[in-house]
Amino acid sequence: MKNKILGITTFLPLVVTLIVINFLPERIPRHYDLQGNIDAWGSRYTLFIFPVVIILITLIWLLVIKYFEKKSISAEEDKERKEAGGNAKVLYVVAIVENLVFNVMCYSFIFSAYLEVKSNAQVMAIDINTVMGVVYGLMFIVLGNVMSKCKRNSVLGLRTPWSMKNDIAWAKSQRWGGISFIVSGIIIIISAFIYGGLAVIGIMLGVLTLDAVLCFPLSYIAWKKSEERG
Structure with missing residues (x-):
């Protein structure tokens, strides 16, 4: 199927x-x-x-x-x-x-x-930027929901130097990254309906940049806690 x-x-x-x-x-x-x-x-x-x-x-x-x-x-x-x-x-x-x-x-x-x-x-x-904001926002929400199902690999998921060290750090990194993606998708969709035009693209790029900035320290924290637990 x-x-x-x-x-x-x-x-x-x-x-x-x-x-x-x-x-x-x-x-x-x-x-x-x-x-x-x-x-x-x-x-x-x-x-x-x-x-x-x-x-x-x-x-x-x-x-x-x-x-x-x-x-x-x-x-x-x-x-x-x-x-x-x-x-x-x-x-x-x-x-x-x-x-x-x-x-x-x-x-x-x-x-x-x-x-x-x-x-x-x-x-x-048709405001293509608004359409992009809505469909990409929905895509991020779906991807955020499936990220936690990814197992440790070198191709898919939130791959950082710390998430790749062990399964616990990986699982927590994917969970936090997934939540971040879902929230980002919701923000992008709302902004698409409120603003439209190029503002949507700017907001989308800003939100994704913030995702990247947040996910790296969160992944490090996940690894650090997994090391402390042994």
């Missing part, structure tokens, strides 16, 4: 673009300035960039997933095999959620271009 969902979310944007592109003129809005005004036009075939990027990113995810799936079979220790299998499942969730975010962004760009062409508009028909 997870392979089917991943496949649908990977190729649906390409199918939708192939259908919709026939209803668009040769030239569509291609770029917007900071105020949302259309400042460049281009070929309608530029809409294929997003679907192709989605496919390429999914292929990278699949390579990482296959690595963990092989490790879940070939690892010598039972604990290592279970952890690898669990991480492969978490990666499927992450890949699907990311694809859903990209799906929404892709359809928003297509619909916005259609509305702009239809009404001969000179400004962005």
